[in-house]
Amino acid sequence: MFDLDGTLIDSVPDLTVATDQMLVQLGRAPAGMDKVRNWVGNGAPMLVRRALADGFAEQHISAEQEAQALAIFMQVYGTGNSLTTLYPGALETLQSLKMLGVKLALITNKPEKFIPELLAEMQIAEYFEWVVGGDTLPQKKPDPAGLLWVMQQAGVTAEQCLFVGDSRNDVQAARSAGVACIAVTYGYNYGEPISAENPALVLEDLRELFL
Structure with missing residues (x-):
């Protein structure tokens, strides 16, 4: 049994693009690859929450904020894995x-x-x-x-x-x-x-x- 991201594939570059585009669309500063690399691993909703919190204080992000940002993230990330x-x-x-x-x-x-x-x-x-x-x-x-x-x-x-x-x-x-x-x-x-x-x-x- 294998994990995927970080084990078989390096997906952080594409995840960073999706995360940063999401943040920019929400009027926030992009996070960059170094931060995103440390945030991935718990699924897309958690990645989005950490991006909105700019760290691991994701518990302060509301369900409404997560839903809005996740919709943007999923749309952008779904455009490809180039x-x-x-x-x-x-x-x-x-x-x-x-x-x-x-x-x-x-x-x-x-x-x-x-x-x-x-x-x-x-x-x-x-x-x-x-x-x-x-x-x-x-x-x-x-x-x-x-x-x-x-x-x-x-x-x-x-x-x-x-x-x-x-x-x-x-x-x-x-x-x-x-x-x-x-x-x-x-x-x-x-x-x-x-x-x-x-x-x-x-x-x-x-x-x-x-x-």
């Missing part, structure tokens, strides 16, 4: 796992509506038998619901699974599901080193899975 790229080693890793007969699933907090086109553009759609978006189920990571659903669909136990992610949401979701978690160092973890979350293993490159 700046999003696969991380080095991501495609090779998926290819190798498929050749080994390993069943693969994707569990992301990205809204479901954006996933099919994005996976197609990245040319990785064919590798995943199950895909769970941030609004596919009532809960999103760090809740383990997505992992538990995939395990049920695949008919496997936690001991037969591995989750690969980049943030504390991934580590916590895997831990709650009883699944071992491997984390990559290059992703988005709110500006903190992922090693602090004590995953089972930390990798600098996905291809290290095979070492």
Whole structure:
């Protein structure tokens, strides 16, 4: 089971464009990529709230403010993924796992509506038998619901699974599901080193899975 943003793809450039255009349309200053990189990971609504708060005091943003901004964000982000790229080693890793007969699933907090086109553009759609978006189920990571659903669909136990992610949401979701978690160092973890979350293993490159 893989996370998507920050694990397989670097989507922050496109997320930054959408976030900044949203802020400008609301008469606010753009945030820039460095800030957005630290805000992503909890789904589009939370990203929008953090952008409006210009930080992690998102609890002060009203539901009305969120709804107005989210509508703008979703419209802009839905126009394309031209700046999003696969991380080095991501495609090779998926290819190798498929050749080994390993069943693969994707569990992301990205809204479901954006996933099919994005996976197609990245040319990785064919590798995943199950895909769970941030609004596919009532809960999103760090809740383990997505992992538990995939395990049920695949008919496997936690001991037969591995989750690969980049943030504390991934580590916590895997831990709650009883699944071992491997984390990559290059992703988005709110500006903190992922090693602090004590995953089972930390990798600098996905291809290290095979070492």
